[in-house]
Amino acid sequence: MADEEAPPEVHHYNSLQEVPWDIQNYWAQRYRIFSKYDDGVWLTDDAWFGVTPEPVADQIAKHIADGAPAERSILVDAFAGAGGNTIAFAKTGKWKRIYAIEKDPAVLQCAKHNAKIYGVENKISWFEGNCFEILKNQLSALAPYSIIFASPPWGGPGYRSDTVFNLSTMEPYSLATLYREYSAFSKHMVLYLPRTSNVKQLAKLVPDEQPATVMHYCMEGASKALCIFYGNFNVS
Ligand SMILES: C[S@@+](CC[C@H](N)C(=O)[O-])C[C@H]1O[C@@H](n2cnc3c(N)ncnc32)[C@H](O)[C@@H]1O
Known part of the structure; x- marks a missing residue:
């Protein structure tokens, strides 16, 4: 990884002095965000705010892998960010292929680089651009086999x-x-979605024939976020 060149907006901060003040709280939790941080994880300054912490990403990945309908062998991560969730999905070994979409080129480079650190880059196809367009124009043939994950x-x-x-x-x-x-x-x-999300709004979209599940993901005594599973998942 040492020979890779980071774009100017991408950093790997090694000491608190280098870290912008508004990221310092996140940097203090860097090993909870990426346990392999010291192997050279890359992030843009904005990406710090949105990464799913690794233990939460791993738990979500396990729930999706264990609960997905059998005919679904492809996972599309529509907002890949710096790769927190994408890497966790790849680590499960469940998916034939993972398609990861990110519109910000520098953030996408972080995700690719971080996936290499975790040794899972070969399981992932990367797309730079708008997920809504890419789903329609490039991935539609995969729709019958796919599950979509999105952390907007x-x-x-x-x-x-x-x-x-x-x-x-x-x-x-x-x-x-x-x-x-x-x-x-x-x-x-x-x-x-945010842990305080209005569950009534989530419930309104649930079709009559297929109940959905909401799961809270908690870490260190606090709920971090929730996931709604729409479709035929066996989540427990
Ligand atoms: C909350 S972050 C995702 C974090 C990611 N799950 C992780 O753990 O690193 C949301 C990401 O969506 C990207 N994004 C926003 N709109 C997009 C779009 N229409 N298509 C693809 N990516 C988009 C943003 O650039 C941002 O990196």
């Missing part, structure tokens, strides 16, 4: 402050947008 940005009013997070004002993509776009591709979808 949690922008918009109140993700940290509101007691109940309104998924219809989530930015830049509301729950309704995500559900509409992804269900046109696969009815088997897992969305990773």
